Amino acid sequence: MEQLRELHFDDLNAAVREARSLLQSGYNRNGNWSLGQICRHLVLVQDPSVDGYPKWMSLFAFLRPVMRRILLPKVLSGDSPRGIRTASMFVPPADLDDAREVEAFSASVTRFYAHLGDYAPHPAFGRLPRERIEQIHSAHAAHHLRFLAPRD
Template identity: 70%
Template sequence: MSDLRQLQFNNLEAAVDDARQLLASGYVRHGNWSLGQICRHLVLVQDPSVDGYPVWMSLFAPMRPLVRRLLLPKVLSGDSPRGIRTAPMFVPPGNLEDATEVKAFAASVGRLLNHSGSFAPHPGFGRLPREKILEIHTAHAAHHLRHLRAQDVSV
């Protein structure tokens, strides 16, 4: 646990900057996923905010008030639970190229920030204001990127 960075971003652009810095410096993994896998996961989770989530995810709608009350404050405080299995559709493949995925993550963030319509209801938290959706995605990016540490250049 001590190998994880204490990481909190002010916005999604800062998460993109961090991913680009890790790409440039090289990194050490302290989790299961590479930089490319983390970026692909973030894209897979972010893009449905604009495009909509699969219909089956609305089956959890009755639980949203409880999940929003119990889990959302933890997510936003940087205390996201670890080890929760993600839906298979959000799990990245293993053979991804870091530079390609960092670029795709940056494009996905740009798409979110430039989206002028309302966002799709979040599967766990429901319909939220734009600022809150962006805050959730920012905290989510920090949750995953904290598992990577820049390569120590003094080695």
């Protein structure tokens, strides 16, 4: 199994800076997705915090207390499970332009922070304070971006 970078972001702006840095330096992939694919995935997962998630994602809401207790600490500690298939709506297409997707991710982060009030309930963890949703998305960005190593 390849050695992945250890990444932690205090906020989503740090994730945007990392994505821009990888765009500038170039990168080696240690996973399945390019920088553009990762950024598109992050946008697809993050935007519903503002816009709301599809209703079908609430079917397993009864599991949220267990997910908050077992999975959330893993996600926040940077110990997110690897290799779990994501819902098809969150899987990015193959041929994306890295620069365009990094900028789309940056715009999504700006929109995320500009949103007033509560974010939509997270499908796995339910309604959480703004700061916790930000931590979840920041940890999620670190989880994916660690699969890309800057070129020397």
